[in-house]
Amino acid sequence: MSVSAELRERLNRVLDPELGASIVELGMVGDISVDENGHAVVNVALTTTSCPLRTQIERDVREAALSLDAVNSVELVMGVLDAPARAALMQRARTFAQDRAPQTSIPFQAPVLMIASGKGGVGKSTVTANLAVALAQFGQTVGVLDADIWGFSLSRLLGIQGDVQALGGKMQPLERIIGNGKIKLLSMGLLADEDQALLWRGLIVQKAVAQFIEDADWSGIDYLLIDTPPGTGDIAMTLARLLPQIGQVVVTTPALAAQRVAARAADFARKSNIRVLGVIENMSGLICSCGQRHNLFGAGGGESLAHELGVPLLAEISLQAEINEGGDIGEPVVLHEANNGVFHQLAQRILADVAPPVGALGCTARMLDSIERAVATNA
Numbered sequence: 001m002s003v004s005a006e007l008r009e010r011l012n013r014v015l016d017p018e019l020g021a022s023i024v025e026l027g028m029v030g031d032i033s034v035d036e037n038g039h040a041v042v043n044v045a046l047t048t049t050s051c052p053l054r055t056q057i058e059r060d061v062r063e064a065a066l067s068l069d070a071v072n073s074v075e076l077v078m079g080v081l082d083a084p085a086r087a088a089l090m091q092r093a094r095t096f097a098q099d100r101a102p103q104t105s106i107p108f109q110a111p112v113l114m115i116a117s118g119k120g121g122v123g124k125s126t127v128t129a130n131l132a133v134a135l136a137q138f139g140q141t142v143g144v145l146d147a148d149i150w151g152f153s154l155s156r157l158l159g160i161q162g163d164v165q166a167l168g169g170k171m172q173p174l175e176r177i178i179g180n181g182k183i184k185l186l187s188m189g190l191l192a193d194e195d196q197a198l199l200w201r202g203l204i205v206q207k208a209v210a211q212f213i214e215d216a217d218w219s220g221i222d223y224l225l226i227d228t229p230p231g232t233g234d235i236a237m238t239l240a241r242l243l244p245q246i247g248q249v250v251v252t253t254p255a256l257a258a259q260r261v262a263a264r265a266a267d268f269a270r271k272s273n274i275r276v277l278g279v280i281e282n283m284s285g286l287i288c289s290c291g292q293r294h295n296l297f298g299a300g301g302g303e304s305l306a307h308e309l310g311v312p313l314l315a316e317i318s319l320q321a322e323i324n325e326g327g328d329i330g331e332p333v334v335l336h337e338a339n340n341g342v343f344h345q346l347a348q349r350i351l352a353d354v355a356p357p358v359g360a361l362g363c364t365a366r367m368l369d370s371i372e373r374a375v376a377t378n379a
């Protein structure tokens, strides 16, 4: 297969965030060429020039192209579909929506963020809990899936306890209302006791994660955050298969050794077709009462990892006793912070740029909607 054909195949994995279908299948990808130096030129046509999802599509195309060894640089030529091409796209999108038997109740427009790291104890679960609360404070309904089957911790961190009920054969996540938003949680911690879960082996763990996605009622969520156990390729593969829209956020400490391990986790994600969206550096120094900063775990790991992966550094979270204490009592620290704390800034960045809520931005869904209505009135 030629490199450009390979590249087109790779681009098949890039989804229009709003329609949940491949941009290749939707007819948005035009000519592709790759020269002998590995320089790729890709033509992409959008439904409208001012499409707010443009940056996201551009970033995903770039990332998918660079995941090919034979591609070293990418030039995107962005255009707009003409009227007939746009009509054809909407037709394909409709057929796609009708044909697709949804495997899960997760709205396909809800961004799914997998929080991962190479090694344990770097603060994935703490970041997941506080980010979920911050997004809820901004009015979002946030699904939280604790995919750490052996080492579950999110029911404790989020202060959510109780029995999971099944309705119509679907597990109902437990809810906690936060401001105008809410959190919906599923965790092994709500279903089994610790000793029981520890006896489970790899395959059963993957099955359990799949059930938390397929056999649970996630309807109505705006975001899904998935906390993962450290360095778990198998779970990443299960998630990538079930959730094509998934993106990974890598958590690392500032130590350079941790950064190398985290880079492997990101590498694995890319091999499983999971986009890497950004890096979070946690435990970035301790600010003592005298105001001085002590870099207990080194410095610069987050920044250099982000640079290496070609993704943004989304947050640098310092070591704070309150973060740890908040986790112990099920009251994430972000609940008691002014609206400009580090987790709020992180949430805002995700809402505005990294993985914006698609429904609010859409460029094609409204068109599809009006077509549907026109078809319904004419039928």
Ligand SMILES: Nc1ncnc2c1ncn2[C@@H]1O[C@H](COP(=O)(O)OP(=O)(O)OP(=O)(O)O)[C@@H](O)[C@H]1O
Binding pocket: 117, 119, 120, 121, 122, 123, 124, 125, 126, 127, 148, 151, 153, 228, 229, 230, 282, 283, 317, 318, 319, 320, 321, 323, 324, 325, 327
């Ligand atoms: N910024 C921080 N300041 C203070 N304590 C923190 C911070 N981040 C995490 N911690 C503490 O560090 C410990 C490990 O954090 P956490 O459980 O979130 O890590 P993890 O990456 O999810 O670990 P595992 O890999 O075991 O799941 C916890 O006790 C947590 O309270």
Ligand SMILES: [Mg+2]
Binding pocket: 124, 125, 126, 148, 151, 153, 227, 228, 229
């Ligand atoms: Mg954890």
